[in-house]
Amino acid sequence: MKSRKKRVLPGFGLSLGFTTLYMSLLVLIPISMVFIETSQLGWVRFFEIVTSERIVHSYKISFATAFAAAAVNAIFGLLVAWVFVRYSFPGKRILDALIDLPFALPTAVAGITLTTLYSTNGWIGHLLEPLNIKVAFTPLGISLALAFIGLPFVVRMVQPVLQNIEKEVEEAASSLGASRRQIFLKVIFPQLLPALLSGFSLAFARGLGEYGSVVFIAGNMPMKTEIAPLMIMTKLEQFDYAGATAIAVVMLLISFLCLIVINIIQVWSRRHELGQE
Numbered sequence: 213m214k215s216r217k218k219r220v221l222p223g224f225g226l227s228l229g230f231t232t233l234y235m236s237l238l239v240l241i242p243i244s245m246v247f248i249e250t251s252q253l254g255w256v257r258f259f260e261i262v263t264s265e266r267i268v269h270s271y272k273i274s275f276a277t278a279f280a281a282a283a284v285n286a287i288f289g290l291l292v293a294w295v296f297v298r299y300s301f302p303g304k305r306i307l308d309a310l311i312d313l314p315f316a317l318p319t320a321v322a323g324i325t326l327t328t329l330y331s332t333n334g335w336i337g338h339l340l341e342p343l344n345i346k347v348a349f350t351p352l353g354i355s356l357a358l359a360f361i362g363l364p365f366v367v368r369m370v371q372p373v374l375q376n377i378e379k380e381v382e383e384a385a386s387s388l389g390a391s392r393r394q395i396f397l398k399v400i401f402p403q404l405l406p407a408l409l410s411g412f413s414l415a416f417a418r419g420l421g422e423y424g425s426v427v428f429i430a431g432n433m434p435m436k437t438e439i440a441p442l443m444i445m446t447k448l449e450q451f452d453y454a455g456a457t458a459i460a461v462v463m464l465l466i467s468f469l470c471l472i473v474i475n476i477i478q479v480w481s482r483r484h485e486l487g488q489e
Contacts, residue, residue, distance in 0.1 A: 246464065249457040261458045266434060267443055271462070274440040277351055278419030281358035286412045289366025290404065296367075297374045311368070314361045319424030326357050327429045349431030354439065357425045362415030369411035373404055406478050413474040420467050 250258060261267065296308050314322065330337045330347035337348060347353045377400060385395045423441040430437040440463050447456035 243464070246457045246460050249454055250461050253454050253458060258458050261455050262462045266438070267440075267459060269435050270438045270440045270443045271466075273351060273354065273438065274420055274463070275466070277354040277439070278358055278416050278422075280355045281362055281419050282412050282416035284355070284359050285362045285366045285415045286408055289363055289411060289415075290370055290408060292363070293367045293370040293374055297371060311364050314364055319361065319422065320428070322360060323357060323425040323428035326353070326360065326425070330356065330429070348429055349433065349437060351437060353429040353431075354426050354437065357429050358415075358419035358422055361422060361425055362418055365414040365418065366408070366411030369407045369414070370404055373407040374400075377403055409474055409478045413471055413478075416474075417467060417471060420463065 253261070292311070296304065327348050328334050330340075330353060332338060332341050332346070332348070334348070337346075340347060347356060381399055382395050385399050390398065421441060423439075423445065426439055427442060430439060430442070432438055432442055440459060444456045444459050447453070447459065
C-alpha cells in the first residue's frame, strides 16, 4: 500500500469550508446587509438621495482626491522604494521602519497633526500663505492626508519586487549598449508595473473610505470639502440608516468597478511582460 502523503493543513473540503465561513462572516454578510438595508428605501427614494447635489459633489471630492493621492504615491512610493533597495546610507533602517507609521498611527492624530502644520498659522502653512497656496480646508489638504496614509501600500508592494530583480539582467542590457533610461523603461519598469498597480489600487481603495485623517483637515464645508464618508456619518447621526447605506452602496459599486478596471490592467501588464519574454 502506498502511504498517504501527510499535509500540514487540512484537506481541500475542510479548508474551503473554513475559508467560506470566515469570508462570509467578515465580508459577504456585512456587504449583503448594506444592500438589504438600502432596499427598504425603494428606487425613487434611493435615487433622490444618491443623486442630490450635495451627495454627488461629495462623490467627486472623494474620488478625485483619492485618485490624485494614489497617483502621487505611485510616483514617490516607487522613488522611496528604489532608494531603500538600491542605496545604503546612515539611518536607512529607521526611515524604512517609519514608512509603516501611518499603519500604526491613529488616523485622527494624523488629521489633527496635518491640520496644525498646514493651517494658515501653522509651521508650514504660514510659509505657503504668501505664495497664495492654501492647503488646510481645501481639496489639496484632503489629497495630502490621503497621500500620507496611502504611501506604505505602494512602497511595501514595490520594495520586494525590486529586491528580487536580478542585477545580471541589467548588466546584460548595459553590455548590449542600453542606456540607463532604456534599462529602467525596458527592463526594470515592466517587472515593477504589476506591483505598482497593486499598490496604487490599495492606496486608492483606502483613500475612498478614509474618514479620521480627512475630517479635520477638510474643514467639512458644504459643496467644497465634504467627502462621501462624512455624508454617511451625517446620515447616521440623523438616524437615517437607510440613507447612509444608500450612499455606501454607490461608493461600494463604484469602488468595485474601479478595482476591476485596475485588475484588468494588471492582468494585461503581466501577459504583456510574459509575451515579451
